[in-house]
Amino acid sequence: MMESILQALISGLAVGSAYSLVALGFSVTFTTTKTLNFSHGEFVSAGAFIGMSVLFFAVGKLPTSTSFGGADPGTMAQLGALLASLAIMGLIGWLLFLLGVRPFAKRPGMAWVMSTLGFGVILQSFGLAIWGPKPVVVPSPVGDDVIRLLGIGIRPQEVLMLGVSVVIMVAFDHVMRKSMMGKAMRAVAQNQSVASLMGINVSMVMVGAFVISSAMAGLSGFLLAPIAQASLFMGLAVGLKGFSAAMVGGLSNARGCVMGGFILGVLESFVNLWSAQWREVAVFGLVILVLAFRPNGLFGTSTVEKV
Numbered sequence: 001m002m003e004s005i006l007q008a009l010i011s012g013l014a015v016g017s018a019y020s021l022v023a024l025g026f027s028v029t030f031t032t033t034k035t036l037n038f039s040h041g042e043f044v045s046a047g048a049f050i051g052m053s054v055l056f057f058a059v060g061k062l063p064t065s066t067s068f069g070g071a072d073p074g075t076m077a078q079l080g081a082l083l084a085s086l087a088i089m090g091l092i093g094w095l096l097f098l099l100g101v102r103p104f105a106k107r108p109g110m111a112w113v114m115s116t117l118g119f120g121v122i123l124q125s126f127g128l129a130i131w132g133p134k135p136v137v138v139p140s141p142v143g144d145d146v147i148r149l150l151g152i153g154i155r156p157q158e159v160l161m162l163g164v165s166v167v168i169m170v171a172f173d174h175v176m177r178k179s180m181m182g183k184a185m186r187a188v189a190q191n192q193s194v195a196s197l198m199g200i201n202v203s204m205v206m207v208g209a210f211v212i213s214s215a216m217a218g219l220s221g222f223l224l225a226p227i228a229q230a231s232l233f234m235g236l237a238v239g240l241k242g243f244s245a246a247m248v249g250g251l252s253n254a255r256g257c258v259m260g261g262f263i264l265g266v267l268e269s270f271v272n273l274w275s276a277q278w279r280e281v282a283v284f285g286l287v288i289l290v291l292a293f294r295p296n297g298l299f300g301t302s303t304v305e306k307v
Contacts, residue, residue, distance in 0.1 A: 003151040008269040014158035016265020017165035018224050022242025023249065023257035024165075024172060025216040030251045031176070032185045032209035035101055035112055037093075039120020040217055041239020045232045046092065046123055047085045047218025048225040049131055052138050054081035066134050078141035085218040092123070093214025097207055127232045135234075140226035161223045168216070169258040176254060185209065244287045250300020259299060 022044065026036055037043065053063035058077035061068070073081070100119045104111035142156035176182035187195040188205045196202050220242075221235065228234055241264055249260025264283055271282045290298060 004273060005270075006150060007152040008273050009266060010152060010154055010158070012266030012269030013262055014155075014162055014227075014265070015268060016245075016262040017158075017162045018220055018238055018261070019241045019245040019264055020165040020258040020261030021161075021168065021216055021220040021223075022238055023246035023261050024168060024254060025213040025220070026243055026246045027251055027254055027257045028172075028213040028216070029209050030246075032189050033101070033105065033206050034189060035105055036116070036243075037096060037101075037210070037213060038113055038116045039096075039118075039123065040213070040242065041235035041237075042120035042123045042127075042232075043089060043092070043214055043217035044221040044224070044235035044238050045230075046127060046235075047089045047221030048138070048230040048234065049127060049221075049232065050088050050218065051081040051085040051222040052136060052225060052230045053131075054084045055138065064131055066132070066136055068137070068139055072139060075141065082141075082219070082222055085222045086215045089218030090211040090215040093210040093212075093217075094207055096214065097210040101210070102206075124232055131232065133232060135229040135231035136225075138225040138230050144226075155227065157223070157226045161227070164219070164223060165258060165261070168219075169254055173254045181208075241283070244283065246297075247287055248290050248297060250297025253297065253299045256297055256299025260297065 022040060025040055025043075030036055055073040055077055056063050056065045056068070058073045058080070059068065059071040061071075096116065096119050100115040101112050104115050140155075140157040140160075142160050144155065144157075146153040146155055147159070148154075174182075176185065184195070184200045184205050185208075187198065187200055188202050192202050195205075217235075220238065221230075224234065224238065242261065245260035245264050246257050247260070248263060249256030249258070251257070264286070267282055267286060268279050271279045294300075
């Protein structure tokens, strides 16, 4: 029984780390621009396929292939694929802000919500035209041999994803609280006009927020692909759970977003021990309860922190 509990805890933390990275992506844009990218899930899928295509090219296959056939791309190819995924997804994030957010952000209503959703549909349609709907098994950069510890099995990729999410949380939290860039982002979130008078390039800060957020989505997809297989539909559930994690932890708090992801991941995993069919009920039931009693999240604040 104890082994099952430990296995559920480790698996939950691994899954929760994927939710945490997505939640951080939502937090970056909300903290800076008070807008969200509602196609973030499609960005996760796109990041996985961009990285996968680079890996196919590295082993001498067409980027639109559907199987590695046991070929090992190697460490340098994995690093190149990661950098390509981050760079291209950052560029797509810049295009999203330029075409789907900035023209609508200052207009009354929520036009930017539909524009970001539409951007995701277009992105997915391009992906289906290029790669098709078939999921692809992607080799892990740290191998697939299961690590045995205290009677439980841990995949190296799960450990990698868990470690990356914690490092990014710490780095982002430090940047937001201590660096000049973080102060500029918080100033823009608090009052764009005053921030501009202080000499802050508001447009550049807002573009940077979407670039960073989209790069994080690419990172999430790249790390998740070896675990869940690369699929153009993989990001839908991850994006929804990541947004839920941000709601539970608090959109305005980087630490809270990561903790929210871990909470949802562990909750899912423990409910699975009892009955998998109640997993979604438990997760979204928790989200509803948090929003009812703590609208700003368990770790969020009602206002933007002072600069």
